Amino acid sequence: MKIVVCVKQVPDTKGGVQFNPDGTLNRAAMLTIMNPDDKAGLEAALRIKEENGAEVTVVTMGLPKADEVLREAMAMGADKGILVTDRVLGGADTWATSTTLAGAIRNLEYDLIITGRQAIDGDTAQVGPQIAEHLGLPVISYAQNIKVDGDAVVIERQYEDRYHELKVTMPCLITALSELNEPRYMTPGGIFDAYEKDVTVWGRPDLKDVDDANLGLKGSPTKIAKASDKVRKGAGEKVVLDTDEAVAYLMGKFKEKHII
């Protein structure tokens, strides 16, 4: 079978967010990583490959530097990497991003497409379901378990208070949760091989059945009106009171804030 995994290179917000002295985000100082949900999706694909045999192709859209994330995926065991990069694709919102990725995936054969649920920079969880919609595929979001069963996949789809065990005939698209698995490390041999292999680079002309009007900043229905780094909030009030006064103080604040 053939599996396509979509991954994104993201700034590492968890491993230590760096701030400038004025409280704004120091992006240049932040490392980049493979988005965690995507990595879980890749791991799921690699496990299917080991159990059932599969060819795993990793696709990313980004700047030329995003080549790194494909090398990492190949060092983990992915067979092929495709980088979709073009100036006209910049500034894309989720609609334009999903349109682009769908345009790339239309060139590929696939039984299963796996994306992460969401990326840690945007946190939208939109691109996976939107790719499925553009390709006319069934989508199962928030997968916490994936098992291949003949020409179908059985998936545990997580909700706040339950999960649904779903069965869907391939082809389909699944969005993966980080808790799906513990992704493997790259192996030294894998890293060596990954840099021997070629990454395929696609630009705008390689996207299939895509209208220019739906790409990049121009093709994004949502527009940023204002963006700002959140200035970190400083200390509030600190009081030294005896127990009864301290409790009365806090109860007063809670009432003021309509918490109680």
Next chain:
Amino acid sequence: MNTMGLEEYKGVYVFAQQVDNVLDGVAFELLGKAKDLAKDLDTDVTAVLIGSDVKGLADELAVYGADKVIVVDDPQLKDYRTEPYAHALSSVINEYKPDIMLVGATAIGRDLGPTVSARVATGLTADCTVLEIGDFPLVAAPGKESEQKHNQLLMTRPAFGGNTIATIACPDHRPQMATVRPGVMQKIAPIEGAKANIVEFNPGFEPNNRYVEILNVVKAVKTAANIMDAKILVSGGRGVGSKENFKLLDDLAEVLNATVSCSRAVVENGWQPVDLQVGQTGKTVRPQIYFAIGISGAIQHVAGMEDSDLIVAINKDEDAPIFDVADYGLVGDLNKIVPALTAALKAEMA
């Protein structure tokens, strides 16, 4: 994308999420916000109720401010599945042409929203915390005043793990769609006895390859609480002193219907399991209220909780760094303050 005839799109619509024929609280919160927006736009509020045998829930939506309720009722819609729900909601949008469509940012809404937005070819802004009506661009470029659009939905959301904030508009497409984090908007005071103005609509549900099969519905037995979903966290650190002394925090958490979490030192001491750990090596949380009790506030801990809406710190060390991020800091003995606070809250809520 069809960008013609934007003026045909009218009204503020809310997806009224129900599960097992019980409306989700976020539906009422969205109606409350929708009322504000509708007032600014001089229009009305419509709830879209999708499910099987759900008509009986419509009055409850009227009680919380829905002027009209569109009911899509079909046996195919019994349990949530992306396809029949997306078909239902996008058909409602195509038929009734709302100006604004709000959806809760739940595990359902964050799947339904993107699918529907792609299907009706409009933008969607995820996990909004502020919604208001205003101009786009916010300030017109000189000489281009006539190009500025008025009465636009301005959607503000955090990104970058909460480190940046963006305000987003969808000026050339309709509906303007947003998902909204649960617990952020306020529901209105109930209008007792309100009766829904119901419109029934069924676009037809013919199963196809996109209708997945539900083999099993497994409801979670409440085991390890997910601290990332908690609205209130009562978090303890080394200062709590022992595993047994977490009882003080359990009691406070019970009164507030909160969840207990902890710092890394607590996990290392074996007082609490690692699932409950907040911080750089644990989980990043952003509850509405975070109690930091006996937590000194090392940078690794703060990184995981500083985006909480309100932080209350209780620590006997006046110089503890946790006070640098706390909204309300109490310097004192947690063994005295926590039980007294629990008792006061219990009395208040009785």
